[in-house]
Amino acid sequence: MRELKILAVVVALTLITYWGVEPFAHSQMHPHVEAPDYEFKDVDGLNGLKGNADNGAILVQSNCTACHGIEKAGFPAVMDNASSAAAYGVVPPDLSTAGKLYNADYIAAFVKNPAKASKVEHKYVDGKVHPMPGYDWMQPQEIADIVAYLQSIAPKEMTNKEVFTNACQRCHSIKYGDMKGGTMQSFTPDANIKAYMGKNPPDLSQFIRSRGHQYLHEFVNNPQKHLEGTAMPRVGLTEEAETQVIAYLEEVGDSKKAEREELGPKFLIYLVIFAIFAWLWKSKQWREMH
Structure with missing residues (x-):
């Protein structure tokens, strides 16, 4: 449980930093202009x-x-x-x-x-x-x-x-x-x-x-x-x-854009499944140790 709390804090700080910095950086690198006429x-x-x-x-x-x-x-x-x-x-x-x-x-x-x-x-x-x-x-x-x-x-x-x-x-x-x-x-x-x-x-x-x-x-x-x-x-x-x-x-x-976009969801599903198995394995190991 302690690890989850640490992870939550890290994720929260990362998101706060990202959302605080990225919009400013974007506004400087890509200033708003009028829509095409x-x-x-x-x-x-x-x-x-x-x-x-x-x-x-x-x-x-x-x-x-x-x-x-x-x-x-x-x-x-x-x-x-x-x-x-x-x-x-x-x-x-x-x-x-x-x-x-x-x-x-x-x-x-x-x-x-x-x-x-x-x-x-x-x-x-x-x-x-x-x-x-x-x-x-x-x-x-x-x-x-x-x-x-x-x-x-x-x-x-x-x-x-x-x-x-x-x-x-x-x-x-x-x-x-x-x-x-x-x-x-x-x-x-x-x-x-x-x-x-x-x-x-x-x-x-x-x-x-x-x-x-x-x-x-x-x-x-x-x-x-x-x-x-x-x-x-x-x-x-x-x-x-x-x-x-x-x-x-x-x-x-960017001729491979369609293939790249098609692969993205499949890769994310793989990561979710892998994370579930990793969590289950970790839980099993900690139960045996305690």
Whole structure:
């Protein structure tokens, strides 16, 4: 009985210490930030306008295809990745999937003012300008038409890997996705992306383990929440697309998660059974000694 009392005291002190220290440590290492805003209410978006895809097709072909490829519509990229990176600092995205991946209001705001919509205005001072010019001189209806066209050509379904490739791989590698083939290397060469961003963006192979789901959702939706002044832009993904990106990070970086979680309860049951047998054995030995 004495041993049980000692154990109870130790457990109580341990729990008191844990619950007294852990919340403080968590608040310092993971400060609270606002929940992700998947409606992008802070941007100057469509403001309720409905676009005409046919008119948008003409506008996109006239204004966008000089820099952006649109494979779905038969407009391949004018330059290869290396040449594009050298010219713009980062490889411009193919727009075939933009209407699927990105929030419509975010697309509209980005077309008007890319640096403001992506929250990287702090990068472009002292004469520096965003590689994509703003089209705020366009009529609001024209921008709505562009968004409507991008949505009209976007695929209905995409795999997690396809979403990651289109949304993230221009800047980020994820080498564990294909270590031998090397197909998951970032599209923009290291030297160009380092000059454009200030440093090489991290390989994302293990970010699901080091950061966790909640942090990644908050960060992708608005990097400035966690790293004020970071060069990474707000990506503008829809909630569905962002979830697919993080699901792919989990497929690559934590592929054994399901097996690990399945094993956990079985191991705990084993420990309980072992503890019962240990207690019974101890009781028997003490009875014989006294």
